[in-house]
Structures are given as structure tokens and as C-alpha cells.
Amino acid sequence: MEKKQLLGLFICSLLLWTYGNGLLPLLPVYAKKLGAESDAIGYYMSSIYIAIALSTLTAGWLSDRLQNRKRLLWVAGAMIIPASLVLSQLPSFGALVVLTAFIWFLGGMGLTLISILAGIFAKESERGKVFGTPWH
Secondary structure, rough: OOOOHHHHHHHHHHHHHHHHHHHHHHHHHOOOOOOOOHHHHHHHHHHHHHHHHHHHHHHHHHHHHOOOOHHHHHHHHHHHHHHHHHOOOOOOOHHHHHHHHHHHHHHHHHHHHHHHHHHOEEEEEEEEOOOOOOOO
């Protein structure tokens, strides 16, 4: 794999990871602001991880079906931006749950597509080592 490709994939992955980990601690605060109880916040947080699991399956299916992985990655990344801008302005807890699940779904798609692209761009002897474990 060329260093330019690896750097691009790493930067995309780092941006998604940093965004998700930066936003994650704020989500219960937003939920509390909208009147959610502790148990509802727990279910809310669980729902975003279900969205990530579903996005992995969807990204793999779309990747195989459409064969245009870079475009899918750009679309998923671009859709996260406006959705995030609306996040703190939502009027209800239900809307927060739906929008957050959508954002995490897009982020999960992005991370899955990055892994798929890393596998495709890697030479056969490098597969499993690029964004994988170093002891393969």
C-alpha cells in the first residue's frame, strides 16, 4: 500500500474516531437537558451501538453492491456534518435518539469502508497488517 493511501485512510479513521469520542460524553448531557431519565439514557446509549452494528452490515453490503467505496465514504462523512450541527438544537429526546443513531450509523459506515479500502489497497502479503494486528 502506498504511504499516501495509508495516510489518507488513517486521517479519515482518526477524524471519525476523534469526533465520536469527543461527542460521546455530551450525549447524556443533551438527553438530560431534554428530560430523559437515567434508564432512558442507558437505552439511548445502547441504541447508538446497535446503529454501529447495523452500519457495518450495511456498509459491507453497499460496498459489494455499488463498488464505489470512496464515494460512499465521502457521502457518509459529508452527511455527518449537517446532522451534527442540528444535534444540540433538537426539541425532544426522541429526535435526539433518532439523529444520534443516524450519526453513529454514518460513522460506523465510514469506519467499515475505511477498513474495506485498506484491505483492497493492501498488497496480498500486507493484508491483516494494515489497520490490523502487527503479529499476523
